Amino acid sequence: MSDGNGTTQFAISPLKRRTMLRGAVAGIALMAFGGGLVRQANAQEATPKKGGTLNMAYTSGTVRESLDPARASMGNDTIYCAHIYDRLIRLENGFAISNQLAENYSSNEAGSAWTFVLREGLSFSDGTPLTTADVAYSFARVLDPATASPSQASLAQTLDPQGIQVVDDRTITFNLKEPNSQFPLQIATRNFAIVKKGTSEFTVETAIGSGPFRLTSFAPGESWEMVRNEHYWRPNLPYLDGIRQVNIVESATLIQSLLSGNSNVIGQVGPAQAQLIEASDKAHVAVSENSAFMYVVMDLTQAPFDDPRVVRAIKLAVDRQALLNVVFQGYGTLTSDVHIWPGHPTYPENLGIRAQDLAQAKALLEEAGHPNGIELELFTSPSLSGMVELATAFAEIVRPAGINVTIRQENAGTYWSQIWQVKPMYVSYSQARPPVTMLSNLYATKPAFAETKLNNPEIDRILGDVRTSLDVDKQNALLRKAWQIVADESGSSVAFSLNVLWGMSNNIRDVRTHSGDNLQFHDAYFV
Numbered sequence: 324m325s326d327g328n329g330t331t332q333f334a335i336s337p338l339k340r341r342t343m344l345r346g347a348v349a350g351i352a353l354m355a356f357g358g359g360l361v362r363q364a365n366a367q368e369a370t371p372k373k374g375g376t377l378n379m380a381y382t383s384g385t386v387r388e389s390l391d392p393a394r395a396s397m398g399n400d401t402i403y404c405a406h407i408y409d410r411l412i413r414l415e416n417g418f419a420i421s422n423q424l425a426e427n428y429s430s431n432e433a434g435s436a437w438t439f440v441l442r443e444g445l446s447f448s449d450g451t452p453l454t455t456a457d458v459a460y461s462f463a464r465v466l467d468p469a470t471a472s473p474s475q476a477s478l479a480q481t482l483d484p485q486g487i488q489v490v491d492d493r494t495i496t497f498n499l500k501e502p503n504s505q506f507p508l509q510i511a512t513r514n515f516a517i518v519k520k521g522t523s524e525f526t527v528e529t530a531i532g533s534g535p536f537r538l539t540s541f542a543p544g545e546s547w548e549m550v551r552n553e554h555y556w557r558p559n560l561p562y563l564d565g566i567r568q569v570n571i572v573e574s575a576t577l578i579q580s581l582l583s584g585n586s587n588v589i590g591q592v593g594p595a596q597a598q599l600i601e602a603s604d605k606a607h608v609a610v611s612e613n614s615a616f617m618y619v620v621m622d623l624t625q626a627p628f629d630d631p632r633v634v635r636a637i638k639l640a641v642d643r644q645a646l647l648n649v650v651f652q653g654y655g656t657l658t659s660d661v662h663i664w665p666g667h668p669t670y671p672e673n674l675g676i677r678a679q680d681l682a683q684a685k686a687l688l689e690e691a692g693h694p695n696g697i698e699l700e701l702f703t704s705p706s707l708s709g710m711v712e713l714a715t716a717f718a719e720i721v722r723p724a725g726i727n728v729t730i731r732q733e734n735a736g737t738y739w740s741q742i743w744q745v746k747p748m749y750v751s752y753s754q755a756r757p758p759v760t761m762l763s764n765l766y767a768t769k770p771a772f773a774e775t776k777l778n779n780p781e782i783d784r785i786l787g788d789v790r791t792s793l794d795v796d797k798q799n800a801l802l803r804k805a806w807q808i809v810a811d812e813s814g815s816s817v818a819f820s821l822n823v824l825w826g827m828s829n830n831i832r833d834v835r836t837h838s839g840d841n842l843q844f845h846d847a848y849f850v
Contacts, residue, residue, distance in 0.1 A: 369832060375849040376565040377831065379842075380577055380586040383706045384544040384570030385739045390525035392516035392532075393465050393472040396772075397739060399570070401513055401754075403547050405840035406566065407448075408516035408532030411439050411458065412507060414839050416611070418757045420511050424453070424533065424556075434502040434793060441493040447519055448537035448552040455495040459487045460520040462497075462510075473771035474514040477763040481506065481790070503790040504798070508757045513839060535561040535845050544736050545570055562848035572705055572735050581606050581826045588834065588842065590825040593708040594652035600826045607827055610654075611836035614823040616662050617650075617713055617752050619701065620774045621814035625747040627697060634814055636687035640724035641717070642679040643818040649716040650709050655819040661806045662753060662761045664820045669758045669802035674810055684724035696725025702749035703730060704738035709821075710750045717816075744773050755820065755838045758802045759789055766809055775814030782808060 384399050392404040411425040422428075428439040445453040463484050465472045472478075486498040499506065519531050530538050533556065536549035550565040571577045571589075578596050580586040582603050592600065597608045621628040621637065628634050643657045656664045659677040663670050688697055703714035711732060718728035733742050742749050751774060756764070764771040766782050785805045789798045809815065825842065827834060830850055835843040 369848075369850040371562050371833070371846075371848040373562045373848070374564055376567055377563050377588065377844060377847065377849075378586045379566060379568045379588045379590075380571045380580045381568060381590055382570070382572060382574075382577060382708060383591075383735065384546075385706070385736055386544045387739050388543040390527075390530040390538070390541060391470075392518065393461070393470050393474070393514050395513050396473050399544075399568075401839070402841050403538070403541075403549065403568070404513060404516060405534070405837075406536045406549060406844060407530060407534045407538055408518065409534050410511060410513075410515050410517065411441075412511045414508065414511040414757070416614075416836075416838050418508065420507055424458075424517060428507070430506075434504050434506075435499050436496055437499070437506050438490070438494065438496045441495075442556060443493070445533060445556055446554045447531050447533050448554055449531050450554050451519070452492075453517065453533050454492040455489045456492075457517055457520045458495050459489050461517045462487055462515070464518070465514055472514050473764065474509075474512070476767070476769045476771060477509065477760070480787075481509065501791055502793070504793050505757075505759045505790050509760065512756070512760060536563075536566060539565075557845070561845055563844060566844060574705075574708065578826070581828065584828065587828045587831050588825060589827075590823075590842070591708050592824045592826050593650075593712070594654055594824070596708065596826070597824050605829060607829060609825045609827050609834065609836050611823040611825070611838060613656055613664055613755055613820045614836070614838040615752060615754050615821045616817055616819075617707070617709055617750065617821055618815055618817040619713075619717055620749055620751045621816070622747045622774070622776055623778075623814045624776045627691075627693075627699075628747060628814055630691045631812070632687045632691035633693070633697065636684040636691070636724065637721060637726060638677070638816050639680045639687070640684040640721035640726055641816055641818055642720050643676060645720055646713070646716055647819045650712045651819075651821065654822040654824065657819050658817055660810045660813070660815055660817045662755070662765065662809075662815075662817060662820075663758060663806060667758075668799045669806060671803045671807040671810065674807060679720075681724045684721075684726070688725055693725070696727055699726065699728045699748055700731050700746075701728045702733055702738075702742045702746045704733045704735045704742070704750075706735040706738050707752055708824075710752070714750050754841075758806070759786060762786060762802070762805050762809070765815070766805075766813060777809070777813045779808060779812060781805075 381399055385397055387397055388400045392408050395404045409423045413421050413423050415421050424441055425439045426442045430437050447453050464470045465474055465478055466484050481499050481503050488496040522529055527538050527541050535552055535555050537552045538549050540548040546569045548567045577589050578599055581589045600606050600608050621634055647655050657676045658664050659674050701714050703710050705711050714730050766777045768778050768783050782805055785801050789801050792798050832848055833846045837843050
């Protein structure tokens with residue numbers, strides 16, 4: 324079931340009950356864990372040693388940050404929660420799954436009951452034992468609407484609180500409402516980290532997990548600091564004494580903090596910044612391919628996007644390659660208004676890469692009652708590298724179709740609380756996630772994140788069929804249909820998936836770039 328890193332090797336093969344639902348997860352990568360490990364090019368291998376505090380500067384701090392992993396939804400809280408807490412199992416690059424707190428897990432014949440066995444001797448960072456009572460409590464919190472977890476709606480479709488069965492201190496069974504082949508992928512994501520039973524308020528003192536570090540200070544949108552967890556379950560890890568993070572919005576200051584040695588890791592950086600880093604002999608660039616999406620959202624419930632002809636016109640007015648080249652200098656993969664990329668088994672066969680069609684865009688606008696073009700406002704912020712540039716380039720590219728876009732640049736610290744999911748048209752960002760998770764989060768009738776508000780019950784029906792199917796080919800075929808609906812009907816103008824870039828000093832080793840957690844410092848060390 325696991326290799327030395329505790330990573331599940333999924334393979335398309337006959338189902339083997341009581342071990343794993345091998346091959347029963349749609350679109351999962353058939354690969355071993357190990358991708359994303361960053362080492363300085365041509366550097367001599369060094370023996371890992373303990374010591375040193377890693378200084379990190381990040382660009383997207385926001386007042387929405389939370390120490391509650393069940394509520395984590397922003398880039399920054401994703402990073403620190405991944406180091407304070409652990410999950411039963413963790414989603415890795417390429418949608419592989421690795422074991423964390425779970426020593427092993429299995430399902431019944433139908434895939435309707437999943438049993439997890441914890442590793443022996445687990446404890447929280449305060450030294451108290453971690454048992455299945457904590458696991459049960461953590462999952463019940465996600466299910467509770469009062470917690471306001473982004474994963475509540477999707478988990479509630481699968482599991483009721485009474486379906487959580489503690490067998491003993493190390494064994495827990497989830498009795499699902501119906502068979503769900505996607506359950507491991509669903510709970511391997513960030514909102515399913517395990518917290519101490521009884522924790523309801525999350526502060527520096529109470530945000531206690533079993534991860535490699537424990538929190539010592541926290542100022543939302545500004546900074547956080549953590550130190551080594553001496554009770555970490557992985558022997559002799561972590562190597563670092565701690566991690567210290569500060570938020571730096573101004574890009575020139577961010578780069579200077581790395582090149583001057585004040586920061587060991589910075590992110591996320593744009594291609595122009597990456598060139599400055601590569602020109603230095605003190606730092607290098609780490610690349611995480613197809614790790615995220617940066618795109619334009621149109622709210623289908625707000626004018627003028629409540630007219631599908633306007634939305635289609637805007638999508639047709641986009642030159643995808645030009646947008647990728649201008650904003651990210653080609654660091655990415657073209658796609659056609661879906662949060663998946665060509666070559667993935669769930670990408671629609673006949674979707675291809677949609678070409679710009681200015682004539683058709685103009686015709687659709689005229690048909691929608693805008694013969695002289697249309698005036699729009701597009702909101703953005705410097706919250707992440709490329710967001711302002713994307714809005715600016717988008718406006719220029721669609722202008723020949725008669726789409727006149729005024730850019731509204733907002734404050735980075737309040738963008739995700741006052742603009743995102745509020746304004747009719749804005750730039751958004753999402754990390755890459757498994758297709759079922761992404762579709763549930765963005766396009767189900769009750770999504771975790773109400774961006775475009777597609778509200779097509781057919782998406783719900785397809786997701787239900789995928790979860791109950793144990794046939795990978797059928798799952799992928801269903802998901803291709805769902806993505807086609809998204810491409811045709813949603814308000815997302817997604818031109819490409821992104822290669823996310825990070826700047827790292829040359830004296831740090833074994834940082835992992837990660838599509839879900841952004842960065843992992845579990846094995847990192849200084850040389």
